[in-house]
Amino acid sequence: MLKLELIELADLVHPEQLVDAIIQQNPGIELPIPIEELARLAGITKIEPLESVGFEGTLIANAEKSAGAIFYSSRSPRPRQRFTIGHELGHFLLPWHRQTTFNCTAEDIGSRANKDWEIQANQFAAELLIPQKLLKPRLHKFQDPELDHVLTLAEEFGTSVTMTAHRLAEQSDYPCAFVFSKDNQVRYSVKSAHFAEQLCVWKGNSLPAGSPSRQQTSSHDEWHELDSTWWLKERRGGEFPEMVYEQTLCQEDGYKITLLAYE
Known part of the structure; x- marks a missing residue:
């Protein structure tokens, strides 16, 4: 009660x-x-x-x-x-x-x-x-973030996929980012605290030409590996990820959510 x-x-x-x-x-x-x-x-x-x-x-x-x-x-x-x-x-x-x-x-x-x-x-x-005290144990069980986890949590908590992706990014202990787009144009992005790199695409930019996220349809549970410079701003000094891994969920009316992660 x-x-x-x-x-x-x-x-x-x-x-x-x-x-x-x-x-x-x-x-x-x-x-x-x-x-x-x-x-x-x-x-x-x-x-x-x-x-x-x-x-x-x-x-x-x-x-x-x-x-x-x-x-x-x-x-x-x-x-x-x-x-x-x-x-x-x-x-x-x-x-x-x-x-x-x-x-x-x-x-x-x-x-x-x-x-x-x-x-x-x-x-x-x-x-x-999506209370932190209830979300954190689930993320710990999931470990590496995936779009399937977002869909599972959205169903369990009765929340939208977009809002659930925000919460996963806020609470994740892994380097991950979500890029929200419409008609292959970036609307905005959110990053976890452990995603230390800067994205090289901003609001109003087209999704990277070399990214499978530009496809009209995709399987959201399929991972794609590509050169990190398609998504990340190059920098000098320190270790820089060579590759970025991405998944894309295609929604209605041209909306998409792309999950980015790196080693």
Whole structure:
């Protein structure tokens, strides 16, 4: 049975601290994380989809932040809706998010967020939906990162493949990077802390001409080996990887996720 002792969360100001306390209160929590039940225990009395073009999520709370309502876009896929609910719950629980109403766009609830409170709410949602304490043992079991691991974790945690790839990069103990692209043009990339090299492709660049990631179709579990200079910026001094290994997941509408790794 889930529980949420709000008094124990009162003095916690960082998203990771809040989630750690929630998970500690619920050591046997089931997956996917029951985000709506946790929100109700926190004081959210209404969680409903809403038909809207101009917003992704909304929080309406009373002045004391003791009760509130969350609305999310009915048009979004279920993993996106779960993330939106987590995002708005972050606004509700984070103590310096003092507004009583938050109207969040798709840009706010995503990698392009540029307001501090939106970034923090995204951090809270990501941490709550894939808690570090539950993710780390799974990554240790998997060892070397693979796209299959991303798909497995996304299914287990009820999250999007994109968000799951972000979390794997954040928590991986191996040098890996994910490059997100559309129509063979780089949108952005994320790297693990152990990926010490600089990529030589940036937002707006085409995927490297020598990379199999440019193919229209691919098997996401197939590894390709190629000269590292197709992906990595050359440097002087120290050891520089000779080869880079890549896997690519082709998604709908020209979207792709490419995983990079090196020895």
